[in-house]
Amino acid sequence: MDLKLDHHTKDGSEVVDVEGEIDVYTAPRLRxxxxxxxxxxxxxxxxxxxxxxxxxxxxxxxxxxxxxxxRAHDGSLDLVCTQERILKIFxxxxxTKVFGIHDTVDEAMEARKSEK
Amino acid sequence: xxxxxxxxxxxxxHVRTARLVATAVARRSRVEESLLDEVRLAVGEACSRAVEAxxxxxxxxxxxxxxxDRDGRFEVVVSxxxxxxxxxxxxxxxxxxxxxxxxxxxxxxxxxxxxxSDPGGPQPGKDLPGGAQPGGPESAGAQPGGPESAGAxxxxxxxxxxxxxxxxxxxxPGVVPGETDPGxxxxxxxxxxxxxxDSAVDGxxxxxxxxxxxxxxxxxxxxxxxxxxxxIRMSWPAKPPA
Numbered sequence: 001m002d003l004k005l006d007h008h009t010k011d012g013s014e015v016v017d018v019e020g021e022i023d024v025y026t027a028p029r030l031r032x033x034x035x036x037x038x039x040x041x042x043x044x045x046x047x048x049x050x051x052x053x054x055x056x057x058x059x060x061x062x063x064x065x066x067x068x069x070x071r072a073h074d075g076s077l078d079l080v081c082t083q084e085r086i087l088k089i090f091x092x093x094x095x096t097k098v099f100g101i102h103d104t105v106d107e108a109m110e111a112r113k114s115e116k
Numbered sequence: 117x118x119x120x121x122x123x124x125x126x127x128x129x130h131v132r133t134a135r136l137v138a139t140a141v142a143r144r145s146r147v148e149e150s151l152l153d154e155v156r157l158a159v160g161e162a163c164s165r166a167v168e169a170x171x172x173x174x175x176x177x178x179x180x181x182x183x184x185d186r187d188g189r190f191e192v193v194v195s196x197x198x199x200x201x202x203x204x205x206x207x208x209x210x211x212x213x214x215x216x217x218x219x220x221x222x223x224x225x226x227x228x229x230x231x232x233s234d235p236g237g238p239q240p241g242k243d244l245p246g247g248a249q250p251g252g253p254e255s256a257g258a259q260p261g262g263p264e265s266a267g268a269x270x271x272x273x274x275x276x277x278x279x280x281x282x283x284x285x286x287x288x289p290g291v292v293p294g295e296t297d298p299g300x301x302x303x304x305x306x307x308x309x310x311x312x313x314d315s316a317v318d319g320x321x322x323x324x325x326x327x328x329x330x331x332x333x334x335x336x337x338x339x340x341x342x343x344x345x346x347x348i349r350m351s352w353p354a355k356p357p358a
Contacts, residue, residue, distance in 0.1 A: 056161055
């Protein structure tokens with residue numbers, strides 16, 4: 001599967017469900033979606049990567065770009081991921097220090113609520 | 117002689133094909149199952165880098181991969197034909213690479229990554245061999261023609277292992293991940309004004325992040341940048357034939 005994207009609103013946040021492979025070919029689609037959501041006023045994003053099968057630095061760049069966009073509006077972008085093979089690239093690049101990475105969408109929501 | 121050789125038009129859509137072929141050959145070469153994800157990711161990073169470099173400088177030239185299995189190691193060599201020292205920015209010096217102040221090497225702070233303030237390159241996690249720092253101007257490593265170069269070629273440089281490449285984006289044509297043109301079409305889309313506005317906000321990651329990832333994944337990495345292009349050679353242990 002290349003990449004399948006979906007999103008829905010939950011408790012004031014926009015949850016983006018990503019399925020498939022995020023690479024140099026498919027990453028632009030994710031980027032466009034994140035841009036679209038921010039342009040529509042969704043500044044609290046949760047990207048659910050539990051069904052992501054592949055992520056490379058191109059995908060990381062898109063996520064960082066999304067983070068920068070929401071931060072410009074005092075928003076947030078959190079990730080949901082428990083897959084070790086996906087978490088590995090975050091660790092290698094040190095981006096575990098940049099993103100909030102949670103085990104579930106609910107956990108990501110709670111983390112944001114507790115920060116208020 | 118390579119076990120499998122693959123060349124493909126430098127389109128993002130073909131990077132996945134290269135990953136699939138490399139993974140299949142690695143599995144056939146009896147690379148440990150636990151290492152196949154690393155092979156897939158490293159090959160993908162190298163091919164993505166080469167594709168982006170070709171699209172900027174020589175879009176009609178194919179990217180080449182050679183996969184071989186010998187001496188107990190599975191080796192992948194990804195080669196491009198973009199001369200070393202070719203500006204990672206567009207030929208006009210503007211545009212795609214001039215995203216949010218991403219400079220030559222530098223680090224997350226220079227790229228404007230939120231929550232970072234490090235002056236150096238991407239700070240690796242524990243997975244990098246020897247805890248080496250892949251980026252940043254202070255990283256120890258070869259400069260083209262510098263005294264630290266190991267086996268430097270005339271007009272180029274042989275760079276070995278980690279901690280020597282990512283901070284020298286001027287030596288190795290870099291890729292700014294996450295900021296490629298919309299995939300599949302192979303053409304630029306969107307108005308220049310809109311794209312520039314998006315680029316100014318997004319900024320992606322440092323240009324050398326792909327190389328940093330490769331160095332964190334393969335235990336043996338050699339990057340050679342010459343006037344003929346850049347070659348990334350990486351290998352993993354393979355079991356002998358049963």
